[in-house]
Amino acid sequence: MSWWSYSNYQDSKDDLQREIAHRKKKGETFVAVEAPKGNKLAVKFWGQSWQRHLESYADYESRLPRGRSYLRKGNVYNLNIDKGSVTAQVAGQSLYEVSIGISPLKPAHWQDIQKQCAGQIGSLLDLLGGKVGDSVLKVITDRDQGLFPGPKEIKINCNCLDWADLCKHAAAVLYAIGLRFDAEPELFFKLRGVNYEDLVSQAADAVAQEPAAGNAVVIADDDISAMFGIDMGGALSPEAEAALTGVAAKPEKASKKTAAKRAAKKAAKKAAKPKPKAKAKKVAR
Ligand SMILES: [Zn+2]
Numbered sequence: 637m638s639w640w641s642y643s644n645y646q647d648s649k650d651d652l653q654r655e656i657a658h659r660k661k662k663g664e665t666f667v668a669v670e671a672p673k674g675n676k677l678a679v680k681f682w683g684q685s686w687q688r689h690l691e692s693y694a695d696y697e698s699r700l701p702r703g704r705s706y707l708r709k710g711n712v713y714n715l716n717i718d719k720g721s722v723t724a725q726v727a728g729q730s731l732y733e734v735s736i737g738i739s740p741l742k743p744a745h746w747q748d749i750q751k752q753c754a755g756q757i758g759s760l761l762d763l764l765g766g767k768v769g770d771s772v773l774k775v776i777t778d779r780d781q782g783l784f785p786g787p788k789e790i791k792i793n794c795n796c797l798d799w800a801d802l803c804k805h806a807a808a809v810l811y812a813i814g815l816r817f818d819a820e821p822e823l824f825f826k827l828r829g830v831n832y833e834d835l836v837s838q839a840a841d842a843v844a845q846e847p848a849a850g851n852a853v854v855i856a857d858d859d860i861s862a863m864f865g866i867d868m869g870g871a872l873s874p875e876a877e878a879a880l881t882g883v884a885a886k887p888e889k890a891s892k893k894t895a896a897k898r899a900a901k902k903a904a905k906k907a908a909k910p911k912p913k914a915k916a917k918k919v920a921r
Contacts, residue, residue: 669712669812681766683818689784703807712812717823726805734809737791740829764821
């Protein structure tokens with residue numbers, strides 16, 4: 637860069653800062669997306685998967701890196717992720733408005749993914765933390781049939797003069813989205829227009845629909861209590877109980893009663909059999 641082009645660059649940068657300061661004075665907010673200091677941008681599951689997915693497309697591969705340095709310099713402001721759309725402002729030669737439309741997941745596609753993941757995601761925390769098994773991982777990160785949008789589902793708009801589909805400003809915003817998913821993974825699902833709870837409630841439904849497993853639990857619990865004469869309640873950690881029963885939600889009900897207590901109850905019931913009398917009394921009154 638020669639000295640005069642450097643000074644031009646400096647001028648436009650100063651102009652830009654003045655413009656931002658001016659707009660701030662008028663009440664506009666400018667919140668920069670903070671980029672981490674290290675080499676990597678996104679480091680958690682949803683952010684990294686988003687990033688890797690986009691980098692896997694040749695259309696983007698050559699243009700994405702220019703966005704990285706923009707983001708690192710703190711040039712992306714006011715990132716907003718909503719259903720089907722992302723907006724941000726990016727400081728370059730001037731302040732550019734970037735909007736990125738992402739097609740929502742088609743209902744049939746979403747249902748298909750739910751089916752494929754049914755019963756395999758332990759909790760919302762696991763899902764949002766990316767703690768999922770290999771088969772779920774395969775389903776959701778599948779390049780063509782997974783949850784992440786392909787280039788045809790991404791419509792990029794920037795008011796700069798770069799005619800390329802993906803200018804460096806939009807590339808910076810795409811990376812900023814990944815960073816935001818690191819902090820708020822639920823926004824990924826919001827962007828794609830689906831409710832992430834659907835993936836986990838499918839799991840709960842699948843467990844509820846297996847009465848055989850449920851029965852086996854109770855029998856196993858009673859058997860162990862009866863065989864060894866121990867109180868199962870509190871004898872096992874909740875995790876161990878869950879592993880034994882396969883039902884994490886209500887392991888207490890079945891386990892707190894010992895076989896002895898049950899037997900005592902039965903006996904008491906037998907002894908207090910003449911209940912119909914009480915009924916007759918009521919009728920007489
Ligand atoms: Zn642009």
